[in-house]
Amino acid sequence: MSIATDPSTTPAPTRQASHRTILMCKPDFFTVSYRINPWMNPENPTDTSVAVQQWQTLYDTYVGLGFDVHLIDPIAGLPDMVYSANGGFVLDGKAYGANFTYPERQPEGPAYMDWFAANGYDVSVPVEVNEGEGDFLLVGDVILAGTGFRTDTTSHAELSSIFGREVITLNLINPSFYHLDTAIAVLDPETTDGSNNIAYLESAFDEPSLAILRQRYPDAILVSEEDAAILGLNSYSDGYNVVIAAKAKGFEAQLRERGYNPIGVDLSELLLGGGGVKCCTLELRR
Numbered sequence: 001m002s003i004a005t006d007p008s009t010t011p012a013p014t015r016q017a018s019h020r021t022i023l024m025c026k027p028d029f030f031t032v033s034y035r036i037n038p039w040m041n042p043e044n045p046t047d048t049s050v051a052v053q054q055w056q057t058l059y060d061t062y063v064g065l066g067f068d069v070h071l072i073d074p075i076a077g078l079p080d081m082v083y084s085a086n087g088g089f090v091l092d093g094k095a096y097g098a099n100f101t102y103p104e105r106q107p108e109g110p111a112y113m114d115w116f117a118a119n120g121y122d123v124s125v126p127v128e129v130n131e132g133e134g135d136f137l138l139v140g141d142v143i144l145a146g147t148g149f150r151t152d153t154t155s156h157a158e159l160s161s162i163f164g165r166e167v168i169t170l171n172l173i174n175p176s177f178y179h180l181d182t183a184i185a186v187l188d189p190e191t192t193d194g195s196n197n198i199a200y201l202e203s204a205f206d207e208p209s210l211a212i213l214r215q216r217y218p219d220a221i222l223v224s225e226e227d228a229a230i231l232g233l234n235s236y237s238d239g240y241n242v243v244i245a246a247k248a249k250g251f252e253a254q255l256r257e258r259g260y261n262p263i264g265v266d267l268s269e270l271l272l273g274g275g276g277v278k279c280c281t282l283e284l285r286r
């Protein structure tokens with residue numbers, strides 16, 4: 001006799017939050033003065049004080065969750081520095097520096113590397129073009145690595161030689177989802193028993209990459225175009241609490257169904273630069 005399970009009565013699994021240490025950068029000099037992604041329109045006005053207020057809410061949310069939040073000083077003339085995820089990739093006490101695609105952001109690379117060095121991280125100066133955690137996502141013990149718009153695949157090899165982890169290349173094909181962290185959300189960063197899950201936007205990837213994602217993450221949450229279009233996937237999870245764009249209502253419901261605790265934050269002003277929650281968050285792993 002087989003016992004049928006009714007999905008509507010199957011309880012959501014119990015999720016475990018793990019402690020996080022992150023680096024953020026206050027958007028004191030935020031504006032949109034150049035266009036390096038389709039979200040940015042320099043002719044439209046931005047309000048730096050609104051950006052700061054919204055960012056402060058994100059900061060306070062993280063502090064409220066018990067995270068250890070470090071700050072790097074913003075630099076005048078580097079309006080995108082608020083998107084700290086692009087500042088590097090940090091794991092095992094080692095920091096692989098960023099080497100930005102566009103000249104407008106290139107000075108951010110050394111600024112972040114100086115911070116890593118001053119804070120006791122072993123810095124690897126990058127040879128290859130890469131935009132840090134914008135395109136590199138640690139899921140369990142593998143690193144998902146995006147390419148197509150910013151980060152060069154040659155850096156995927158550099159990354160794997162520095163950290164000795166399996167690096168999986170994924171091709172992004174939609175310019176609106178130009179960094180991997182705009183198309184994939186890591187939901188269970190810590191677990192290494194194979195249960196770690198992700199959420200993603202299918203149309204952001206080419207077929208070979210989709211095949212990899214489907215095979216590796218058969219239970220992934222597939223997010224709607226509507227939620228992705230407000231950078232709903234650009235979120236940050238501690239394994240239980242998932243900080244997401246407040247307007248991503250569908251994703252919020254999907255997360256709740258799976259036993260996560262979604263927390264909505266409005267970063268509409270920072271969306272004008274093409275970034276959301278995750279972009280403003282760089283994980284520091286000792």
Ligand code: ARG
Nearest residue numbers: 037083085134179273275279
């Ligand atoms: N204006 C920035 C850029 O285009 C936004 C960066 C967003 N960061 C991210 N991790 N997706 O480079």
